[in-house]
Each structure stands twice: as C-alpha cells, then as structure tokens.
Amino acid sequence: MPKTIYLDNAATTAVRPEVLDAMMPFLTEWYGNPSSVHEFGALCNVACDKARAQVAKVIGADPKDVYFTSGGTESDNWALKSAVLAKKEKGKHIITTKIEHHAVMETCEFLERQGCEVTYLDVDADGLIDLGALKDAIRPDTIMISVMYANNEIGTVQPIREIGEIARSRGILFHTDAVQAFGHIPIDVDKDNIDLMSASGHKIHGPKGVGFLYMRKGVKLPPFMHGGHHERGRRAGTLNVPGIVGIGKAAEVAEREMPDNIKRVSGLRDMLIEGLLREVPYSKLNGHPTKRLPGNVNISFRYVEGESLLMLVDEKGVSASTGSACASGSLDPSHVLLAIGLPHEIAHGSLRFSLSEENTKEEMEYTVKVVKEVVERLRSMSPLYEDMLNGVA
Numbered sequence: 001m002p003k004t005i006y007l008d009n010a011a012t013t014a015v016r017p018e019v020l021d022a023m024m025p026f027l028t029e030w031y032g033n034p035s036s037v038h039e040f041g042a043l044c045n046v047a048c049d050k051a052r053a054q055v056a057k058v059i060g061a062d063p064k065d066v067y068f069t070s071g072g073t074e075s076d077n078w079a080l081k082s083a084v085l086a087k088k089e090k091g092k093h094i095i096t097t098k099i100e101h102h103a104v105m106e107t108c109e110f111l112e113r114q115g116c117e118v119t120y121l122d123v124d125a126d127g128l129i130d131l132g133a134l135k136d137a138i139r140p141d142t143i144m145i146s147v148m149y150a151n152n153e154i155g156t157v158q159p160i161r162e163i164g165e166i167a168r169s170r171g172i173l174f175h176t177d178a179v180q181a182f183g184h185i186p187i188d189v190d191k192d193n194i195d196l197m198s199a200s201g202h203k204i205h206g207p208k209g210v211g212f213l214y215m216r217k218g219v220k221l222p223p224f225m226h227g228g229h230h231e232r233g234r235r236a237g238t239l240n241v242p243g244i245v246g247i248g249k250a251a252e253v254a255e256r257e258m259p260d261n262i263k264r265v266s267g268l269r270d271m272l273i274e275g276l277l278r279e280v281p282y283s284k285l286n287g288h289p290t291k292r293l294p295g296n297v298n299i300s301f302r303y304v305e306g307e308s309l310l311m312l313v314d315e316k317g318v319s320a321s322t323g324s325a326c327a328s329g330s331l332d333p334s335h336v337l338l339a340i341g342l343p344h345e346i347a348h349g350s351l352r353f354s355l356s357e358e359n360t361k362e363e364m365e366y367t368v369k370v371v372k373e374v375v376e377r378l379r380s381m382s383p384l385y386e387d388m389l390n391g392v393a
C-alpha cells in the first residue's frame, strides 16, 4: 500500500518547507515583540510589514488595508459583528447564503439572537446564488451582504464581482469569506468590488492560527478584539510574528505558482471526477461542473453511508472527508448538500476529496480503485441496494 494519500486539503494543508524556513528564525533568534522599540522589535516589525505586502499583493490590495488575525473564523466574526455595531443607525438586516461556512453561519445565527434579521439566500442545484434573488432581498435597512467566494464542501465559486457590484450600487458593505479561494484562484479586491475579505494561512500551506481581514480604506469597522494598539488600533493582541511571516511566505509562493497549480490541480481533479463517475455506478458530482475550485471533488454515492465509506477508504490509506471538518462528528447531514437539494440519505453518502499540487496521477488512480472496491463492498451488504437491484425500491 502506498503511503497515506492526503485528500483533505480543504480542512488544512501541510506547511511548505520554505514557509517553515522563513518562520524558524522568528521562533528562535528574533523573538521580539513588533511593538517594542529596540532592535528585536524593529526586526519583527519589518518582517510583519513584509508579510502584509506579500498577502496584499495576491489580492491587489493596499497593504495598509490588511489586518492580521488568528484565522478565518476570527476574520468572519469581526466583519459581521463589527458591521452590525458600525451600522446600527442604518439597520440590522444582513444578507448571506445557506451554504456559508460555520464561521459565518453561526455568527449570523448569534446575531439573530441579538435582534438582527438575516436573509439566507437559496442556491441552485450547482450551489450558485441567484443575483435576482439577491437584489430582491435588499431592503433599506440592509447593512451587509456576506457571500463566500468559494464553497469549502462543494467547491462552487460564486459570481463575486457581480455580487460586489450590486452591493456597491446600493451602498451596502460587501464581505466575502475567501478562505478557500485566497491563494488558489485569482482575486482582485478592486475589480471584485470587495469591501471586506477573510482569509486564512493554513489553507494555503501556511501555519494554523493566523489569517487576515482585508478592510477597504474608508470602511471603518470598530475593533473586535480590544486591548493594545496593535494593527493600527484595529486588532489588539501581540502579533503572531512567526505565523504572520508564514502566511506571508505561503501567499508569495501561492501567487507565484498559481497559474501552474490551477492547471495541474484541476487536471488531477477532473481525472478523479471522471474516474469515480465512470467506475462507480449510481454516483454523482456535487457542485458546479466548471465554476469550481481547482482542488475540489465532491461525490454522492447512492446506497452507501458516507461515514463508513470514509473509514474504510482511510484504512486503505486515503484520507478524505464527509464535508466540513467542523461538522464531522455530528450526524446531521451537511447543510450545504441539503441546500443544493440532495435528500438526506444521498447527502449522507457523499465524500469530499480536496487536492493540492502535492498530489499525483497515481494517487488519483489508486483512490478510484479503493473507492470502487469499498463502495461495492458496502453495497453488497446494503438491503436498500439489493431492493433497488430487484426493482423493489
């Protein structure tokens, strides 16, 4: 059996050696606090500013509009909760979607309990929102539109530029959770009309526990974390210097390799999709066929139970996922798969394979073979499958 094949890059990625190399000195020799005036502090300050420029460049932003945080979750919380505080004169209505990551979804649910009103837009069978429905949902008291750039479970990429245009023309803040898109597909905060954008280090081969919120100049959201005057008074807390240096390096590498990686990874993706759909009967691709992340494969296998499938392919050395890492462990089917209209039992029989540029063709072939075997084995034990074959179901 080959070594474990890691196909869960949407949950987290391996830190690249060059990222670790860039971080190491800031854990060992240059352990200063960037707020200190001495040389240790100054060195660290310079390193953080370099990282700020590195991540800003990937999204066409002014480095001054980048605020480092502890990750995607904090950035999402900051954008939503602080928008509510900042715009309380205007209203308390937020528009988002039914397929957001839990970091946005649960924050919206929290805000509803605080008296906000939230519209959760439907998506179509491919996972796309409808721009007409978005326009119809806008009210005089709408303060924010928050739509994820690309979905972490099914990979669908939303028409962000058009959404941003609608938001801008109506004077509404536009936030996007771009954690799955940043460093993977091109983003331009100006052309995409983005006011606020969340990103994370560990989804792009950087370290965990670091991310940033892009906040367009003039969009003055109050701080979410209070304390010291770090990050120009907007985000308190001693800067995570090694983490920040790490996300900066990871962003630089991601930008440099993006065209090659998109080609390579989407090639592997299409190979895996075609192989699985061809070799495994009663299987179906979830998410948009073309408007999807280069590394995302999400397939429903009828008449099998996803958790069993996941465990058995894991035993054969393939690490995949049944959906969002944050939801696994719970027995509820994925809210994303339900939102695209899958019935509960089919949503339960779905697997996500998320690839990176480190994967190979051989790994895709092996994965198809293993999934085929395991699905056959599970179906051979399934009374439902037997009924279906006998024409009963």
Ligand SMILES: *Cc1c(COP(=O)(O)O)cnc(C)c1O
Pocket (backbone or CB within 6 Å): 010, 011, 070, 071, 072, 073, 074, 101, 103, 148, 150, 151, 152, 177, 178, 179, 180, 199, 200, 201, 202, 203, 209, 210, 211
């Ligand atoms: C992983 C992820 C997050 C959370 O980011 P963390 O840095 O792990 O807090 C938020 N949104 C999406 C779409 C994600 O994939």
